[in-house]
Amino acid sequence: MTGQNVDATEDAGQRFQRRYRKIFQHSNDAVMIVDLERDEFVDANPAAVDLLGYERDELLDLHPEDIHPDDLQEVREEFVSQVVEEGSGFTERLTCLTAGDDEIPAEVSGAALDPEGSDGAPTRMIAMLRDISDRVERQRELEDKIDRLERFASIVSHDLRTPLTIIKGHASEARKTSNTEHFEKIDEAVDRMDRMLSELLSLARAGTVIDDRRELDLETVTRDAWDCVDTLSATFEVESTTALYGDGDRLREALANLFENAVTHGGSAVTIRVGRIDSDEKIGFYVEDDGDGMPDEIRDTAFDWGETTDSEGTGFGLAIVTEIIHAHGWEIDIAESTTGGSRFEIVIEES
Missing domain, CATH: 3.30.450.20 (PAS domain)
Incomplete structure (x- = not known):
């Protein structure tokens, strides 16, 4: 009996070891x-x-x-x-x-x-x-969304307060004096609010994941973007083209904002050039102008939300650009063009 119990115990131990293994x-x-x-x-x-x-x-x-x-x-x-x-x-x-x-x-x-x-x-x-890479990535995305919401709340509460104050003040004066000049100021403030809200919605959309990717031609997408912009007497030149793989609608939006930025800061007669970047260090494309350029002290904050040197601007144009570029997994840098103007380099791949 004792031998049988030992054998049974050994068998149980062996079975446990096999299960563990x-x-x-x-x-x-x-x-x-x-x-x-x-x-x-x-x-x-x-x-x-x-x-x-x-x-x-x-x-x-x-x-x-x-x-x-x-x-x-x-x-x-x-x-x-x-x-x-x-x-x-x-x-x-x-x-x-x-x-x-x-x-x-x-x-x-x-x-x-x-x-x-x-x-x-x-x-x-x-x-x-x-x-837990997926969990960490989801947490990072959630934190980014929370940060985005906080920034939107800050912008809405701060930047929209100014035109609302203008409207309130001029409406009060208009009731007292019936001066039409006050109505013009109200219209201007309403237009600014409309632009700001439109760009805020665009900015919110810009940060979402890019899904609709397809092969695009740089010249085609930039010319389409140029046709969507009030470029006054500015000149547009495509120096070279390249194949891109991205969301055409979103890229047109980003390019249109770059063109508008060049016209706003470079003047109505500015010349804007687009071309491919294909060097040992990086691959991508550029948008440059022959305007006055961007001072070094401004470059570090140029892509920040609400950052602008134009009293009539909202400061969201370049923020929209960088959100769209980053959503594609690319990078964007600001340099000086050969003529002393601004040069935006969109880097798709670095060596």
């Missing part, structure tokens, strides 16, 4: 066994290999500091110490460095494993890592 091997989360005394990895499952980009043998030759170089001290103080003292722990503030030097945000839960050391502390722990 199957869970370890097939878990969707990265699972690693860490030797706490030697500060090294003892075992790693296939998900850990996939997550970190190492072969299993390579991974087992590494140390935790190789995987978490930036926050290892914090992990030891807040996570590992919790596992040692309480038997389990959790943290979502962990960055894993892969074999390709990519940083992956992860959450990790851990539990102490037997046997315990001579001082009663565990000598090994099991650590389960989960890639």
Whole structure:
């Protein structure tokens, strides 16, 4: 009977080991066994290999500091110490460095494993890592939306107050004097509010994800944008063209704002040129003019919401441009044109 009980106990232990190994091997989360005394990895499952980009043998030759170089001290103080003292722990503030030097945000839960050391502390722990890149990205997008809403609220409450005050003041004077000049001022303030609200709505739309992407020709889309702008006697030249992959409607909107900006600040007779950028450093296109250019002290804030040097402007034109460009995953920079005017460089790809 005793022998049969031993055999039964051994069979149960073997079954437990097989179940444990199957869970370890097939878990969707990265699972690693860490030797706490030697500060090294003892075992790693296939998900850990996939997550970190190492072969299993390579991974087992590494140390935790190789995987978490930036926050290892914090992990030891807040996570590992919790596992040692309480038997389990959790943290979502962990960055894993892969074999390709990519940083992956992860959450990790851990539990102490037997046997315990001579001082009663565990000598090994099991650590389960989960890639939370999607969660972090969603959180970042939510924070951006909240920031956008806060900026909109600030603009609406601040910038619209001025024309409303003008309307109220001139309406009061008009009732007293019946002077038509007050009605003209009211009309001007209403027109400014209308422009501001229109651009605010455009700005809100500009920051959304670009979905309708297709192949476009730079010359075609810029000429379409030019036809939509009141360009007075300004001159438009396409020096070269290139293929683009983007949302045509949104790009026309961005280009139209750049053209309007050039006419506003460069004068009605300004010449605007468009062409491709294809150098060893970057690929993209430019919009430049032969106006007076943009002072260095203004360039750093030119794309900020509400930033303008034009008393009649809303300050949202260039903000709309940069929102649309960034929504495409591109970058925009301000430089000086060969004639001393402003040059906006839209960088699609950098070397």
